[in-house]
Amino acid sequence: MSTFVAVLLILLYVTGAGQGSRRRQADDEPNEKEIKDNENDKCGDETLSEVCEIGWYGETCAVQCHCAENNACTDEGFCIDTASRCMKGFFGGTCQMIDMAQAAVSSMPLLIDGDPESCQEDTTIKRLHLRLNVPVYFIFLRMVVLEEVEWFNDPIEVKFVTIKGVKADCMNATTYLFLENALDVYCNVIDLVREIDVTWTHDRMLCSVNVDGGSNVVLRLPGVDPDIFKTVDGDMSVLPERCWSKIGDSTISWTIDLQNYHLIYMVVITGRPDEAGNKMRDFRLSLMEEDKVVAELTDNLETRGFGNQHVFYFYPDFDVTKIKIYYKDEENQSRELHICEFEAFGWCAAGVYGDQCEKICPSHCARNLCDEYGCFWCIEGYTGPTCNKVKSNTTSNEEGGTSKNGTSSTTQPTPNVSLQTDKVIDLVFIGLHIAFGTTIVAVSLICICLRIRDYKSDRASTIFSMAPPSLSGSFTTPQRSVRALNSQPSNTIVEQELRHPTPPPRQGPRL
Secondary structure: HHHHHHHHHHHHHOHHHHHHHOOOOOOOOOOOHHHHHHHHHHHOOOOOOOOOOOOEEOOOOEEOOOOOOOEOOOOOOOOOOOOEEEEEEEOOOOOOEEEEEHEEEEEEEEHHHOOOOOOOOOOOEEEEEEEEEEEOOOEEEEEOOOOOOOOOOOOOEEEEOOOOOOOEOOOEEEEEEOOOOOOOEEEEOOEEEEEEEOOOOOOOOOOEEEEEEEEOOOOOOOOHHHHHHHHOOOOOOOHHHHHHEEOOOOEEEEEEEEEEEEEEEEEEEEOOOOOOHHHOOOOOOEEEEEOOOEEEOOOOOOOOOOOOOEEOOHHHHHHHHEEEOOOOOOOOOOOEEEEOEEEEEEEEEEEEOOOOOOOOOOOOEEOOEOOOOOEEEEEOOEEOOOOEEEEOOOOOOOOOOOOOOOOHHHOOOOOHHHHHOOOOOOHHHHHHHOOOOOOHHHHHHHHHHHHHHHHHHHHHHHOOOOOOOOOOOOOOOOOEEOOOOOOOOOOOOOOOOOOOOOOOOOOOOOO
């Protein structure tokens, strides 16, 4: 019976083994054909925006195009020529993510040249080292290979060196298959990262590696005051008439409302390069959630180490809706603020996505993470690009998904045979251990039951060997001696008194 139960558990687990991976299933994966079809469907016959100036797109023309070929995008931000690539320094479906790797020093330069078609042909090299010129709070890196591969049988190890020179591991490592030939590796690192070391096992012809540096979340932010808008319009001019300036006492301040929730890790303030700019000192920069300050730093020599720029780093662990620059002096003294361009780099907070983080993720996204393609992962029991389909327990084609272009897809996920085989082997050993342990327990219980039966039998025979008491009236159980030889000489008697409680009056002996 125990063996049957163990085998049944193994079969139940194997049946669902192909569904437990974090990998997007076939109906979830945004393959290149679907992306291209999606771009065409979104744009229709109008590929270029008739409202926005060249190089910008979006409902309010607030998103900058980063395509390499003529900087031309569709209304949804995809490059007009789908074969074209992002301009140097950017990556992603709409080229909106800053690539920190392209400005790094690499042991494999071909992987960070921004050209996805230039690959490292020597597959015997299985280690990549990056030294970033600008430190970053690490979120994920993307590894792109030449052909479609199965990543899950290839252990990938990522290690870091922080800005303080401390070695750090990839904590809470999670992988996400963006495309069949592109793998994202997510890690938690508690400090700014300066160096990244990646190793793998199998032969891989890598073509590019990207390190996510977020995006400028305040660029052309809609709805801000026109006087403040010129500080986030993307124009890096430092002419006095192009800058926001204010002179007064310590009560002067500058505030921008992000309107939605963001995670901010770096703020860059470009001031005037003249004497007036030098007077913008010792101010405070606050990250706020509504009206509550969640993080704050003070301008000092370290933040002013970039000419007329002030650079601040924050640990991106807070939901931020506002950023404020102000002075906090005990004495009322003259102060000046001169801001030519203000940049805040980060990501949408968990639960929202979009160019301005204005869209809400579907309710069944695991860890509340999603992007324009859908959920990164689904919570248990759901599937599909937006995790809105209840996962079927069957393996038939009834579990169809919806592709990125909105058409019905009945393509079933291809199971990872090697991964399932490993699971089966592990489960067989576990089942054998369970069966063996259960058998031992069963045998032990049988032995105990036999001992109890023998004990009762011996005791019954002893009582029946006693002389019967008088059957008239009440009686007292007689005291007798039990002879126990126990390997002793036959002439030796060991006596043990049997003391029984007095039973109620009844006819016949009490057994």
